[in-house]
Amino acid sequence: MNDIFRKNAAEALTEAIAKAYPDKIEDICLAVKTNTQELADFIYNKLESPKDAKNGDYAFPTFILAKPLRNKPPEIAGNILEHLDKTVFTQTGPYLNMKISTQDAAEEVLSNIFSRQNNFGNEILDESKTIVIDFSSPNIAKPFGIGHLRSTAIGNSLYRLFEKLGYNVVGINHLGDWGTQFGKMIAAYKKWGDDEKLKVAPIDHLFDLYVKFHKEAETDQTLESEGREWFKKLEEGNQEAAELWQIFKDYSLQEFQRVYDLLGVHFDYYTGESFYNDKMDGVIERLQKAGLTKESEGALIVDLEEQGMNPCLLKKTDGATLYATRDLAGILYRHGAYKFDKALYVVGMDQQEHFKQVFKVIELLGEDFAKDLIHVSFGFIRFKDQAMSTRKGNIVFLNDVIKTAIEKVTNIIKEKNPNLPDLEKTAQQVAVGAIVFADLSVSKHKDVNFDWDEVLNFEGATGPYLQYTHARLSSLVHKYGLDISGDANFSFYNSPEEKALIMQLHKFGQTIRLAAGKYEPNIIAAYLLELAAVFNRFYQRKDNDGKLVKIISEDNPEETKARMLLVASVRIVMKEGLRLMGIEAPEEM
Numbered sequence: 001m002n003d004i005f006r007k008n009a010a011e012a013l014t015e016a017i018a019k020a021y022p023d024k025i026e027d028i029c030l031a032v033k034t035n036t037q038e039l040a041d042f043i044y045n046k047l048e049s050p051k052d053a054k055n056g057d058y059a060f061p062t063f064i065l066a067k068p069l070r071n072k073p074p075e076i077a078g079n080i081l082e083h084l085d086k087t088v089f090t091q092t093g094p095y096l097n098m099k100i101s102t103q104d105a106a107e108e109v110l111s112n113i114f115s116r117q118n119n120f121g122n123e124i125l126d127e128s129k130t131i132v133i134d135f136s137s138p139n140i141a142k143p144f145g146i147g148h149l150r151s152t153a154i155g156n157s158l159y160r161l162f163e164k165l166g167y168n169v170v171g172i173n174h175l176g177d178w179g180t181q182f183g184k185m186i187a188a189y190k191k192w193g194d195d196e197k198l199k200v201a202p203i204d205h206l207f208d209l210y211v212k213f214h215k216e217a218e219t220d221q222t223l224e225s226e227g228r229e230w231f232k233k234l235e236e237g238n239q240e241a242a243e244l245w246q247i248f249k250d251y252s253l254q255e256f257q258r259v260y261d262l263l264g265v266h267f268d269y270y271t272g273e274s275f276y277n278d279k280m281d282g283v284i285e286r287l288q289k290a291g292l293t294k295e296s297e298g299a300l301i302v303d304l305e306e307q308g309m310n311p312c313l314l315k316k317t318d319g320a321t322l323y324a325t326r327d328l329a330g331i332l333y334r335h336g337a338y339k340f341d342k343a344l345y346v347v348g349m350d351q352q353e354h355f356k357q358v359f360k361v362i363e364l365l366g367e368d369f370a371k372d373l374i375h376v377s378f379g380f381i382r383f384k385d386q387a388m389s390t391r392k393g394n395i396v397f398l399n400d401v402i403k404t405a406i407e408k409v410t411n412i413i414k415e416k417n418p419n420l421p422d423l424e425k426t427a428q429q430v431a432v433g434a435i436v437f438a439d440l441s442v443s444k445h446k447d448v449n450f451d452w453d454e455v456l457n458f459e460g461a462t463g464p465y466l467q468y469t470h471a472r473l474s475s476l477v478h479k480y481g482l483d484i485s486g487d488a489n490f491s492f493y494n495s496p497e498e499k500a501l502i503m504q505l506h507k508f509g510q511t512i513r514l515a516a517g518k519y520e521p522n523i524i525a526a527y528l529l530e531l532a533a534v535f536n537r538f539y540q541r542k543d544n545d546g547k548l549v550k551i552i553s554e555d556n557p558e559e560t561k562a563r564m565l566l567v568a569s570v571r572i573v574m575k576e577g578l579r580l581m582g583i584e585a586p587e588e589m
């Protein structure tokens, strides 16, 4: 029972039910399949929001008690109400409503926010839990595409959400740094590579080589086998191959690091596919011992026909290992090393089949933790702006997107706030905020349609809008200039707008739990948009004479103090909420 108001309501109701029906408690518990100790929990989970907000904050439907009590719900509600505090509880037909006073809510929520600051909403787990998150995981020697951005943004947000909930989080970048494509890369580099170009623009050069290789291979049959040959050498530890591979990897990582720094993303390990090179034999052996492997047309597979899936490929005819082999080795390694309670794979929807197969193989090995492996899959990002997707084939480069965003944001800010001191840094933060928010505000199951005008609209449902709201909150705090503490006079909060704002702040913790539980950062996005909307209604509130209520009023210092406590609380939660999405909150923009 994490929500304190809900918990109070559930406990008061449980007590009142026991008083109203002392002999029937056993029957009630039996009917709703719980026991007397857990009845309050059961009621907690049954509480609804009243259809009409005027009736209160929580509503208990007494229908569930009709059967064991053999009575009509409205009468039951009436009987229970007799044992409740009638200044807090009311009845509408079959419902018992509980209304929390604004003062009580303010005291609980605002004092809490003020004492805990950005730790508001943090949880401490009773027993330690570990979650491994595999995210971003781009392919070395290829540009960081916009598809990997989505994995990076979702994974980064999940990392922060679980950390806030008290988990021990292990973030892993499963770099695509092994596989036949590296054989091709080596072959191509030896034919057409240019040291100078590699130094100046490594990924561009490597990507050009990659494209050229595939083009030439259409007419030159020998190329493909040359590539395979080089990969084989690489797997066997050939020195020349290993050296070239290391150079490609180091240069690529340097470029990726720039992107990660810009996005503020951190990994605990960069254990890519190559890390499992010496761990695959062991896995294959284990699978063979378990009698799970089979030869098929010269390749080694795990047949999954009975499970209704395509076979899981372990080794090709030439003995080379595959993507799936490395993921199997990775799962066993991670389970041994981190003893995870859950392992997430934040990877696009197009790899659904792959993860189903790999997880199934682990299950067939008899590993109980197969159920703790989760593919957090997501849809594509589509660009409305055609120019973005045609520069080089069909891949959209994240670097280009970020560059375009920074240019556009710089122009917007120059117009809105020409004297902004730290334009360059702010433009960068807002540009990243816009891109990341666009990505995280859409449910991961859906595709993102990326449209610059929408994404950068300071008044739309966007990252910049939330950042702008935060900047306005900050500017109010600075303008006020006095110390703000958690103990203002709460009786000044007498409008529905203030109550709504306090209750929205109160929902922060449960929203974090919900978002983490569903692996859906877009729940945080929706929460923050709502927080901004509720704040704006408070900000534009009119008094009984229809006059705008100014937040800072020199004539009423005590009221101002109370309102500023609310403003400062919203600012703390907005900033922390944005941080959970991986978005910075500048003070001014």
Ligand code: ARG
Pocket (backbone or CB within 6 Å): 134, 137, 138, 139, 174, 175, 176, 327, 330, 345, 347
């Ligand atoms: N490198 C892969 C790709 O770009 C994604 C890797 C995801 N993680 C994993 N453990 N398979 O398609």
